[in-house]
Amino acid sequence: MTAREVAGRVALYALLAAVTFLVCFPLLWAFFTSMKPKEEIFHWPPTLWPQTWTLENYRSLLEGKDAYFQAGAASGTAVPPSAFFLDWFINSVIVTIGTTIISTVVSTLAAYSLTRFRFPGQRSVPYLALIGYMVPSIIFVFPMFLVMVELRLTDTLLSLILGYVCITLPFCMWLMWAFFRGVPIEIEEAALVDGASRLRVFWEIVLPTAWPGIVAAAIFTLIVSWNDYLFGRVFMNSMENLPLTVGVMHFFDGTHVDWGLMMASSVLMTVPMALLFMALQRHLVAGFGAGAVKG
Amino acid sequence: MDVRLERLSKSFGTNLVLKSLDLTFPERKFVTLLGPSGCGKTTLLRLIAGLERASDGQIFFGERRVDHLTPGERNIAMVFQSYALYPTMDVAANIGYGLKVRGIPRPERTEKVGVVARVLEIAHLLARKPRALSGGQRQRVALGRAMARKPDIFLMDEPLSNLDAKLRATMRGELKRFHLDLETTSIYVTHDQLEAMTMSDLVAVMDQGIVQQYATPEEVYDRPANLFVAGFIGSPPMNFAEVEVERADGAPVLRLAGRTIPAPAQFDLAAAPRRLVLGIRPQDVRMAAIGEPRAIPGTVWMTELIGSERLIEVEIAPKLRITAEVKSEIRAELNAPAAVAFDAAKLHLFDPGTGRALPRRA
Numbered sequence: 001m002t003a004r005e006v007a008g009r010v011a012l013y014a015l016l017a018a019v020t021f022l023v024c025f026p027l028l029w030a031f032f033t034s035m036k037p038k039e040e041i042f043h044w045p046p047t048l049w050p051q052t053w054t055l056e057n058y059r060s061l062l063e064g065k066d067a068y069f070q071a072g073a074a075s076g077t078a079v080p081p082s083a084f085f086l087d088w089f090i091n092s093v094i095v096t097i098g099t100t101i102i103s104t105v106v107s108t109l110a111a112y113s114l115t116r117f118r119f120p121g122q123r124s125v126p127y128l129a130l131i132g133y134m135v136p137s138i139i140f141v142f143p144m145f146l147v148m149v150e151l152r153l154t155d156t157l158l159s160l161i162l163g164y165v166c167i168t169l170p171f172c173m174w175l176m177w178a179f180f181r182g183v184p185i186e187i188e189e190a191a192l193v194d195g196a197s198r199l200r201v202f203w204e205i206v207l208p209t210a211w212p213g214i215v216a217a218a219i220f221t222l223i224v225s226w227n228d229y230l231f232g233r234v235f236m237n238s239m240e241n242l243p244l245t246v247g248v249m250h251f252f253d254g255t256h257v258d259w260g261l262m263m264a265s266s267v268l269m270t271v272p273m274a275l276l277f278m279a280l281q282r283h284l285v286a287g288f289g290a291g292a293v294k295g
Numbered sequence: 296m297d298v299r300l301e302r303l304s305k306s307f308g309t310n311l312v313l314k315s316l317d318l319t320f321p322e323r324k325f326v327t328l329l330g331p332s333g334c335g336k337t338t339l340l341r342l343i344a345g346l347e348r349a350s351d352g353q354i355f356f357g358e359r360r361v362d363h364l365t366p367g368e369r370n371i372a373m374v375f376q377s378y379a380l381y382p383t384m385d386v387a388a389n390i391g392y393g394l395k396v397r398g399i400p401r402p403e404r405t406e407k408v409g410v411v412a413r414v415l416e417i418a419h420l421l422a423r424k425p426r427a428l429s430g431g432q433r434q435r436v437a438l439g440r441a442m443a444r445k446p447d448i449f450l451m452d453e454p455l456s457n458l459d460a461k462l463r464a465t466m467r468g469e470l471k472r473f474h475l476d477l478e479t480t481s482i483y484v485t486h487d488q489l490e491a492m493t494m495s496d497l498v499a500v501m502d503q504g505i506v507q508q509y510a511t512p513e514e515v516y517d518r519p520a521n522l523f524v525a526g527f528i529g530s531p532p533m534n535f536a537e538v539e540v541e542r543a544d545g546a547p548v549l550r551l552a553g554r555t556i557p558a559p560a561q562f563d564l565a566a567a568p569r570r571l572v573l574g575i576r577p578q579d580v581r582m583a584a585i586g587e588p589r590a591i592p593g594t595v596w597m598t599e600l601i602g603s604e605r606l607i608e609v610e611i612a613p614k615l616r617i618t619a620e621v622k623s624e625i626r627a628e629l630n631a632p633a634a635v636a637f638d639a640a641k642l643h644l645f646d647p648g649t650g651r652a653l654p655r656r657a
Contacts, residue, residue: 186379189346194393194440195367208383 027270034058034264041259057264061085065240079239081250082261087240088247089268092226095157095243099164099225103172104218106165111176112206116185126177129170137167138230145234159235160243164225172217179213180206215283219276226273244269296357296447297322298343298480303352305338312338314504315352320497325474325481327491330501331527336484337452339501343482344450345369356447367396372441373450376457378433380425386412386436387421393444411439414476431462438473449474449481455490467493488528492516500524522650525574525643531606533643534580534617538573540564549573552612554591559642562653567646571653574643580619582607582627583636590634593617595627609633 001009029048033041034057036050064086065079114125144163145154153159183206191201207214232246239250248265251258298320305313312335320326328336341347343354345366354362361369372393380389388395391408399407412418415435425433434454441449454470455463471494474481485491491498492512499509500523508520519525525533538549540558547558551573558564583590593611600606605623610616617635627633644653 184377184379186375186377187381189344189366190373190375190379190440191381191392191396192346192366193344193371193373194444195396196392197367200396205381205383209381211383 030263030266030270033259034267036260038260057260058268061261061264061268081239081247081253082258084239084242084247084250085265085268088242088244091157091241092244095160095164096222096225098157098161099168100218100221102161102165103168103221104214107169107172107176107217108207108210108214110173111180112202114173114177115180115183116188126174129174132170133167133174140167141230141234144231148235154235155237155241157241160225160228160231163231163235164221164228168221168224172221175217175220176210176213179210183209212283215280219280219283222273222276226269296480298448298482299355300339300343301353301355303339303342303354304350305335305342305347306350312504313342316504316506318499318506318509320480320482322480323478324496325471325483325494326497326499327483327485327495328499328501329485329488329491329527332486334501335504336486336501340373340450340452340482340484343448344371344373369448370444370446371448371450372444372446374434374437374441374452374454376453378425378437378454378457380433380436380440382425385422385424386417386428386439389425389436390439390443393440397444407443408439411443414442415439430458431466434458434466438470442473442477446477446479449477449479451481451483453485453487454483455485456487463490470494488530492528500527502527518652518655519574519643520652522572522574522645525645525652529576531577531618531620533574533576536573536615536617537647538571538644540567540569540571552591552593552615556589556591556637557639559639559644561640561655562644563656564644564653567644567653568648570647572645572647574645575617575637575641577606577618577620579638579641580617580635581637582619582621582625583634585632585634587634587636590636591617592632592634595629595631595633598627598629607633609635611635 032048032050035053035055036047037052037054037056040047040051060080060082062085063083065083111126114122141163144166148154148159148162151159153162187205187209188201191205192198196204227245228243229245232243236242236246239247244265248262248269251262251265300316300318303313303316303318304311316339328339330336338347342349342362345361345364345368349362352362353360356369366373381392384392387405387408390411391404394404394407408421409418412421415438417432417435417439420428420432420436425436428436437454451470455466458466467490470483474494483490483494495512497509498512498515500507500515502523508515508524510518510520515524516528519528519533522535526535536551538551541548541550541555543555547564548555549558549571585592591611593609595607596610596616597608598605600623603623604620605625605627607619607621607625607627608616609619619635645651646653
């Protein structure tokens with residue numbers, strides 16, 4: 001390596017380190033804050049590294065309502081919002097997984113039929129789907145709320161799942177459509193000649209080939225449904241049915257903000273998605289890359 | 296097992312691609328479907344494979360009628376133009392997939408795949424994915440997939456067109472060898488006449504959904520059945536010129552560009568129309584000395600060196616040029632006077648009305 005190349009490398013890594021620091025600092029700050037007792041959070045000058053480590057914030061988030069009731073809180077005092085954290089977390093997980101499964105399966109099958117079978121509208125459907133995605137979801141949310149009222153689904157997790165499917169499905173289908181267009185039909189015909197049934201061809205030949213696209217579609221859906229605030233805010237009202245994003249807003253109660261709980265919640269919300277991303281990032285890049293080139 | 300097509304038709308919408316074909320592919324023969332793109336040859340192959348449904352007519356493998364069967368039930372193997380290897384499977388899984396689908400247990404499968412791989416000399420590639428293979432290696436894997444299954448009929452759709460010229464020449468020989476080893480009826484689709492000529496026992500020349508001639512390569516080359524076959528087979532293409540039949544001293548002669556040439560003895564011109572199309576291959580044209588009796592004079596219009604041969608185009612009448620393929624030592628000046636002469640035995644004559652070759656004397 002020449003001196004010039006070494007200098008280039010050093011500059012590159014310095015830049016990457018700076019960006020990494022910028023991105024990670026708030027996360028680290030949230031993590032350390034969540035490990036501090038209340039008094040230390042407002043200590044001046046602020047400390048990054050906690051002087052006293054405590055899991056108190058996590059305990060009050062994770063022990064749940066039952067623990068609260070067992071502690072004899074039936075005496076009429078209001079249940080603090082933190083007691084609902086576990087409910088919210090589970091709600092978000094259910095809604096996210098439900099949405100992801102429905103969106104991915106339906107979009108994969110729809111996109112496959114769009115590239116393999118001839119019917120009226122076969123060519124226009126993918127583009128129409130993309131147009132639908134260009135409209136901001138706030139335009140959909142109130143009409144959809146009225147539909148949910150009509151269906152008596154408001155304040156149920158199913159309403160959230162249906163709402164998220166509506167906004168993620170078109171894009172997922174477009175993504176998978178672009179992907180399937182890149183899968184040559186000859187490999188399916190070769191498998192038919194080899195004696196496989198249509199279903200077997202789809203399962204053993206088509207799906208493995210389309211796997212990066214499916215992962216990309218799934219991650220997109222995961223992000224949208226895990227991050228959403230709008231639909232959760234509009235569709236849901238009882239405390240125990242809220243998704244995480246809406247629930248944690250109850251830690252701002254008008255008079256004070258419980259930063260310790262807030263930061264602990266942030267950490268718990270971020271960690272699963274971060275882990276998932278690390279595990280799947282390779283597929284994600286391949287998936288979006290293929291879609292971009294072929295689409 | 297022979298393959299028999301009876302009144303087979305196929306249309307896509309209003310577009311009639313195959314027009315009531317009757318054709319038999321004899322057992323263990325290598326038959327080529329040759330024709331320009333859009334002639335229906337690939338559609339015909341796909342009908343035999345079961346990847347398309349015929350609009351009308353029947354397909355028989357031996358005595359068994361197959362046109363209602365799925366591709367998997369026909370026990371055929373097919374090599375695609377793009378090879379169509381399964382991208383997510385390694386070479387061993389690609390070759391063994393047909394066996395796996397048929398429920399053959401793993402140990403037996405592994406053994407068969409091993410045998411095929413050794414024959415095709417790809418045993419060292421078994422763990423690789425298709426994208427890590429060269430074009431020639433992919434080709435062999437595609438052949439291996441066909442070979443492992445012991446098919447009744449072996450179908451190939453332009454399998455050499457994605458290879459470079461040198462590899463194509465080698466693979467031609469290997470494919471022919473492969474066909475003999477496999478002992479099956481092979482049907483091969485190509486637009487490349489060289490492949491058709493070198494490999495086939497029989498050639499079906501197709502155009503516009505119709506088989507124009509079905510014969511051995513020699514027959515197709517030496518006795519083309521009509522103007523289409525005559526013009527399509529042979530490189531450079533056959534020269535065509537309009538001639539008139541006249542009588543001189545009772546014997547028929549042909550008038551070409553104001554000159555008289557004796558009528559070729561292989562044709563009986565008694566019942567022929569007055570105007571005919573004469574065909575002569577550039578290889579059967581020679582450069583004659585100017586003033587030589589029976590030679591046709593003209594001027595050199597263009598010359599092209601093609602390696603050991605040279606093509607000389609001589610304009611013998613306005614807009615009427617005859618190409619001669621001669622040894623490269625023979626040189627010609629552009630626009631210089633020159634003369635061409637033909638061997639009458641090599642002439643072809645066609646009826647311009649029907650396009651068909653005149654009947655030959657037995």
